[in-house]
Structures are given as structure tokens and as C-alpha cells.
Amino acid sequence: MLDPVIRIENLHKEYITDAGDVPVLMGVDIKVFPGEFVAIMGPSGSGKSTFMNILGCLDVANSGNYFLNGRDVNHQSSDELAKLRNEVIGFVFQGFNLLPRANLEDNVALPLIYRGIARTERLQQASNMLDKVGLGKFCKSRPNQISGGQQQRVAIARALVNQPKLLLADEPTGNLDTRTSKEIMKLFSELNQRDGITIVLITHEPDIAYYAKRLVRLADGLIVYDGPVEHAAAEHLEQTS
Amino acid sequence: MISAMLSEAWMAMWANRLRTILTMLGMVIGVGAVILMLAVGQGAQQQVQASIASMGSNLFIILSGSTTSGGVRMGGGATPTLTVADAQSLEELSSVAAVAPSSPGTAQLVYGPNNWSTQVIGTTPSYLQVRDWQLEAGSPFTDSDIRSTTRVALLGKTVALNLFGDEDPVDKTIRIKNSPYVVLGVLAGKGQSLDGRDQDDTVLVPVTTAQRKLFGSQFGGTVRFIMAQAKSAEDMPAAEKAITELLRQRHRIRDGADNDFSIRNLTAMANTAAETAKVMSLMLGAIASISLLVGGIGIMNIMLVSVTERTREIGIRMAIGARGRDILMQFLLEAIIISVIGCLIGVLLGVGGAYGVSGATGMSVVVTVNSIVTAFAVAAAVGIFFGWYPARKASMLRPIDALRFQ
Numbered sequence: 001m002l003d004p005v006i007r008i009e010n011l012h013k014e015y016i017t018d019a020g021d022v023p024v025l026m027g028v029d030i031k032v033f034p035g036e037f038v039a040i041m042g043p044s045g046s047g048k049s050t051f052m053n054i055l056g057c058l059d060v061a062n063s064g065n066y067f068l069n070g071r072d073v074n075h076q077s078s079d080e081l082a083k084l085r086n087e088v089i090g091f092v093f094q095g096f097n098l099l100p101r102a103n104l105e106d107n108v109a110l111p112l113i114y115r116g117i118a119r120t121e122r123l124q125q126a127s128n129m130l131d132k133v134g135l136g137k138f139c140k141s142r143p144n145q146i147s148g149g150q151q152q153r154v155a156i157a158r159a160l161v162n163q164p165k166l167l168l169a170d171e172p173t174g175n176l177d178t179r180t181s182k183e184i185m186k187l188f189s190e191l192n193q194r195d196g197i198t199i200v201l202i203t204h205e206p207d208i209a210y211y212a213k214r215l216v217r218l219a220d221g222l223i224v225y226d227g228p229v230e231h232a233a234a235e236h237l238e239q240t241s
Numbered sequence: 242m243i244s245a246m247l248s249e250a251w252m253a254m255w256a257n258r259l260r261t262i263l264t265m266l267g268m269v270i271g272v273g274a275v276i277l278m279l280a281v282g283q284g285a286q287q288q289v290q291a292s293i294a295s296m297g298s299n300l301f302i303i304l305s306g307s308t309t310s311g312g313v314r315m316g317g318g319a320t321p322t323l324t325v326a327d328a329q330s331l332e333e334l335s336s337v338a339a340v341a342p343s344s345p346g347t348a349q350l351v352y353g354p355n356n357w358s359t360q361v362i363g364t365t366p367s368y369l370q371v372r373d374w375q376l377e378a379g380s381p382f383t384d385s386d387i388r389s390t391t392r393v394a395l396l397g398k399t400v401a402l403n404l405f406g407d408e409d410p411v412d413k414t415i416r417i418k419n420s421p422y423v424v425l426g427v428l429a430g431k432g433q434s435l436d437g438r439d440q441d442d443t444v445l446v447p448v449t450t451a452q453r454k455l456f457g458s459q460f461g462g463t464v465r466f467i468m469a470q471a472k473s474a475e476d477m478p479a480a481e482k483a484i485t486e487l488l489r490q491r492h493r494i495r496d497g498a499d500n501d502f503s504i505r506n507l508t509a510m511a512n513t514a515a516e517t518a519k520v521m522s523l524m525l526g527a528i529a530s531i532s533l534l535v536g537g538i539g540i541m542n543i544m545l546v547s548v549t550e551r552t553r554e555i556g557i558r559m560a561i562g563a564r565g566r567d568i569l570m571q572f573l574l575e576a577i578i579i580s581v582i583g584c585l586i587g588v589l590l591g592v593g594g595a596y597g598v599s600g601a602t603g604m605s606v607v608v609t610v611n612s613i614v615t616a617f618a619v620a621a622a623v624g625i626f627f628g629w630y631p632a633r634k635a636s637m638l639r640p641i642d643a644l645r646f647q
Contacts, residue, residue: 058560058640079564086562097557097644101256113245114562122245158561 003070005166005198006032006055011064013050024050025061026221034165037192037199039209039229042218049170051218052202056089056168057081069165086114090159094171096151098143098158104130105139108158115162129157133187149180156187160197167191169201173208185211246567250575257547264543265583267536268623272587272616273594274529276608279616280595282522284606289518293511295431295440297372299338299471300507301481303488305463306500321463322501325448327491328365328467334487336480338472341368342448342464346456350444351416352404359400361417361444363451363464371470379411379426382447390449394422398430398441418455422446435514477508530619536583537623544576544631555635556643569636576628577621584620588613 013025024047032038042048053059054066057073060081066073069088076084085091090111098107108126117125130136133153135146143151152172159167169188173181189211191197203209210229217225254261305322328342344363349356362368366381382393394417401410410424431440446455448464471480481504492501548555555568592608599606 053641056560058644079566082559082562082564082567085560091560093560093644097553097560099554099557101252110558111561113249114558114564114567119245162562 002034004031004033007067009065011061013061034198035196037213039212040202040216041209046218047221048218052170057084088165090164090167092155092159092169092172094174096155103140104154111162129161133157167199265579267539268580268583269587271533271536272584272620273591274532275616276591277594278525278529279612280606280608282525286518286522288605292435301469302505303467304503306502324462334483336476338470339367339370341371341468343466344451344464348418355404357403363448371468375429376426377429386447387449392422393425395426395445397428397443401427537627541627548631548635552643552646559640565636569632572632572635573628577624580620580624
């Protein structure tokens with residue numbers, strides 16, 4: 001069997017505030033293997049955002065182990081974390097997070113700058129990636145000249161331009177209408193099935209989660225369900241009917 | 242990498258054109274002011290140095306001193322005690338290069354329809370050497386003119402102009418106090434002295450002629466003052482001592498009695514003037530530097546605003562792999578570009594302004610490469626210094642905090 005992209009063991013995270021320590025994650029264990037498409041669900045306050053930040057190497061756990069692509073994330077310097085984010089992870093955010101001043105091509109090429117790739121090569125790869133998400137003809141447009149769904153496609157292109165081992169999407173459809181959400185989710189499915197890209201997705205919408213193959217449910221800092229998405233969907237239908 | 246960062250910095254600056262230009266203006270004014278002030282200061286310094294050089298170098302002036310007559314003390318120079326013979330004996334001293342006795346007076350000069358009142362100095366040929374004064378035309382009078390008290394004269398440039406206009410004065414005959422004098426030559430222009438007098442408004446005649454024929458004297462053979470030139474700047478203290486000893490001896494002054502003459506060191510006075518001009522120049526530069534400092538603080542201010550405004554952008558960049566030092570470089574580069582471009586414009590304005598000032602007011606200005614290089618280096622340093630803190634602040638942001646920033 002392939003080595004897991006993500007291996008997390010007994011992960012703890014607490015925030016130190018004036019009112020005392022607030023535990024957010026209280027012993028999370030999970031493995032994600034290459035080619036998986038995982039949806040992480042949970043009500044607000046369940047710790048899923050914190051979990052996402054730790055997965056994305058934007059934050060570091062207090063205890064436990066996190067191995068990303070075989071690297072021990074808990075014991076890396078901030079520069080090494082930046083390198084991991086750049087080379088191993090592609091981010092897709094709820095708010096798209098494109099640079100408003102830069103055109104789409106420059107936006108997509110941004111991660112390549114921090115890899116030290118030359119400009120012509122950067123722009124070549126960026127426009128290839130924009131072609132892949134169906135926005136090749138908008139290379140020179142600015143983010144505010146295209147729709148929200150299109151902006152999210154650009155963000156996906158930017159996440160993929162470094163050929164990451166893991167695509168992390170944090171509520172990628174949170175700012176989109178239902179129809180556009182479906183298009184974006186189809187794109188994710190396609191990337192997972194056709195190109196074999198490992199995807200971890202955070203959402204609070206069951207409809208979105210069902211595009212994934214595996215569902216992880218978080219509640220009060222612990223994993224309460226981890227299994228195939230079909231099973232959860234059946235449960236969900238039972239509850240609603 | 243650096244070219245990518247340059248173009249990113251340019252993009253950010255272009256997006257906030259007005260703000261960038263206003264920030265730059267602080268540097269422009271600062272650098273411009275420094276260059277302009279240094280130019281004006283150095284111009285003044287050069288002018289002072291030029292008039293010091295026109296005075297002659299390593300100079301002493303020996304004046305006849307006060308005497309006491311029946312308990313009444315007379316002022317300096319009241320009694321002529323110095324003679325041409327004194328001057329001749331001073332010439333023998335090893336530390337003295339040249340000596341010129343001077344016996345000045347005022348007289349009316351006439352040539353044709355023109356007349357002019359000026360200072361006439363009776364002196365010896367070595368006066369030209371002591372004052373480092375060249376002839377523009379003709380030839381100087383000689384020691385034989387001194388011995389035979391001939392009526393000859395050297396005209397200062399102002400005098401020549403007023404009496405002769407465009408005409409060549411050499412070998413013409415003018416009248417001084419109604420006696421005819423042959424003009425042997427014209428002195429080269431020296432311009433203003435340190436105290437603002439026109440040094441060219443003067444006529445030189447042999448000292449013996451002045452004493453016996455022109456002004457007369459109740460004390461035969463005396464002169465008002467003697468100018469002496471030391472061999473070198475290092476010889477000046479020795480020369481002063483030797484001159485004092487020799488004159489005391491010649492004037493038969495008892496040990497313990499006061500000198501009947503006084504010696505003034507003109508070079509020391511000139512050095513003080515030069516020092517003053519230098520301090521002035523430094524002061525002007527220092528005051529202008531304050532505006533450079535203010536410009537630098539302006540850069541820091543704007544960069545801090547910019548970092549806050551672009552916190553989210555910093556978060557995005559960090560999330561996709563920018564290291565702290567990439568962010569630091571990006572903001573530092575912006576600050577440096579602003580200060581360097583501001584500096585370039587400032588140099589142009591400063592140099593232009595300096596020549597404008599000199600054209601409008603006739604003040605002499607000196608723009609040196611040194612002052613431009615200094616202003617440039619200081620501006621770059623100011624950019625780095627004041628850009629560092631905001632850039633550092635940006636690079637220290639935690640990615641999650643920066644991403645969450647609204």
C-alpha cells in the first residue's frame with residue numbers, strides 16, 4: 001500500500017486566552033492516502049477550522065504527531081513550513097483570496113515565484129493551468145472582472161500550479177450559489193478521479209460533502225465518524241425523511 | 242527572484258500612485274534641500290578662500306605701536322616708529338621670505354578729462370611678491386626706482402578703468418597731486434577683500450617717492466606699516482619671534498619695556514574666517530538633513546499603513562509558500578525604490594535649484610560629486626532604515642492571523 005499523504009496521531013491543540021486554556025482538538029487520529037477525496041464536516045465550534053489550519057501547516061499543534069508526505073510537521077522551522085506549503089499543499093479558500101491588482105495569469109503564477117522559477121516559465125505554466133480550469137482566454141483579466149465561480153476556478157488553478165501532493169479546500173463553495181457550487185464540486189471530482197489528486201475538503205453543507213468519497217465528522221474536538229460517504233448519506237436521508 | 246520582486250514592488254507602487262508620489266516627495270525635498278544647501282555653503286566657503294588667497298599667504302602686518310608721552314598713552318600707530326631701514330633689515334632674517342614697507346595715503350589722480358580719488362601706497366617691488374599680486378600689463382618698478390625716487394606708478398584695475406576706460410594706460414603719464422607720474426603697469430584684478438573693500442582701487446608708487454615727493458613726512462624715512470611674509474606656514478611662529486627680537490634691538494627697547502610696534506598674524510585671522518565659513522556650510526547641511534529625516538519618517542509611516550492594508554495579501558502569499566524573508570524583501574524593496582527614485586529627482590532638483598539660485602542672485606554655488614554621492618547614500622540608508630521596521634513587522638505576521646484579517 002502507498003504511504004499516507006497525511007498521518008495524524010493523537011493530535012491536541014488548545015488556545016491560550018485570558019479566560020484560560022481552551023481545548024479545541026482533543027486527540028485526533030487520521031490517515032489520508034494518495035488519491036483520496038475526504039470531506040471534513042462538523043458544526044461550528046467542532047474544531048474543523050483549527051484542524052484545517054494545522055493540516056495546511058498554517059498553525060502547529062500542541063502535541064501529537066503530524067506527518068505530511070512523510071515529514072514531521074510539528075518540528076519544522078517557519079521557513080521549512082513555508083516550503084512545505086509551497087511544494088506539498090495547494091490551498092483553496094472560501095473567499096477566493098486572489099490578489100486584486102494582479103491579472104489572472106500573475107495570480108496563478110504566484111506560488112512559482114517562491115520556487116524561484118523564471119518569469120516566462122511561470123507564465124507558461126500559469127496559462128496551461130488556466131486552460132485546464134476552462135479560463136484560458138481570461139489570462140489578462142483581473143479578478144474583479146470575472147464572476148465568483150470563475151474566481152474560484154482561478155484559485156484552484158493557483159492551488160494546482162505547483163503540482164501539490166494535497167489539495168486543501170476550506171469551504172470552497174461558501175460564497176457561491178448552488179449552481180456554481182455544483183460546477184466547482186464537479187471540477188474537484190474530476191481532478192480527483194481523472195488526475196488522482198488527493199483532496200481534503202472542509203464544509204458544513206451535506207450536499208457538498210457528498211461529492212467526496214470519504215467523510216470525516218468532527219464534534220467537540222474529536223472524530224465521531226470516519227467512513228465512506230455513501231453510508232453517511234444513507235444515515236442523513238433516514239434522519240431527514 | 243529579485244526581478245519578480247521588483248516588478249511586484251512596482252505593481253504595488255503603481256496601484257497607489259498618488260500615495261507613492263507624495264511619499265517620494267518627502268525624499269525629493271529632503272535630498273534637494275541637502276544638495277542645495279551644501280552647494281550654497283560650499284560656494285560661500287570657496288568665496289572666502291578665494292579672498293584669503295588674494296590677500297597673500299603667511300602674512301604678518303607690523304604696525305607702529307603706541308607710545309607714552311608724559312603719562313598720556315597714544316593709540317596704535319600714533320607715532321611712526323617703523324622705517325624703510327627696519328624693513329630692509331627684516332629681509333635678512335632666515336624665516337622671512339619677503340618684506341614690503343607700506344606708506345599709504347589718499348590722493349587725487351588726473352588723466353586727460355578724467356579724475357579719480359584713491360589710495361596711493363608707497364612701497365617696494367617686493368610688495369607684489371608679499372601680496373602674491375601679478376601684473377596684467379607692463380612691468381613693475383625696481384629697486385633703482387626706489388633709490389632714485391622716480392615718479393612712476395602701478396595702477397589697480399579699478400583705477401585704470403576709471404582713468405583710462407578702454408585705453409591702454411601703460412607708458413601714459415598721469416598726474417598725482419598735480420605731479421606727473423609714468424604708468425609702468427596695471428595690476429591684475431583681485432576683487433573684494435574679506436571685509437568687502439575693493440582691493441583693485443589702489444595705486445602703487447615707490448616708497449621713497451611717496452615719502453619725499455608725494456605725502457612728505459615729519460619723521461623722515463618712516464612708514465605706516467610693514468608687511469612681511471614668512472617662508473612657509475611652519476615658519477610663522479619662528480618668524481614672528483625673530484621679527485620681534487630684531488625690531489626691539491633696532492629700536493633699543495629695554496628688557497621689560499613694551500614694544501613700540503605690534504605684529505598681526507593675518508593668516509590666523511584668515512583661517513578663522515575660513516573656519517567660520519566651513520561651520521556655516523556644515524550647519525546648512527545639517528539643517529537640510531533634518532528634512533531628509535522627516536522624509537524618511539514619512540516613508541516609514543506610509544509603509545506601516547501599507548503593511549496593515551495588505552495584511553490579507555501577506556497572508557495569501559504566506560499560505561502559498563512565501564517565507565518571512567520573502568515578505569521582508571518585498572516591503573523593504575518598495576521602501577528602497579521610493580527613496581532611491583525620490584533621491585534621483587531630489588538630486589536633479591537640488592542641482593537645478595543651486596544653479597537657479599546662483600543665476601538669480603549671483604551667489605557662487607559649488608555642486609560637488611561628493612555631496613551628490615553623500616546625499617544618495619544617505620537616502621538609500623534612510624530607505625533601508627525606515628523601511629526595515631514595517632517590513633519586519635509584515636514578515637513576522639502569523640499566516641493564519643494575516644489570512645483572517647479583514
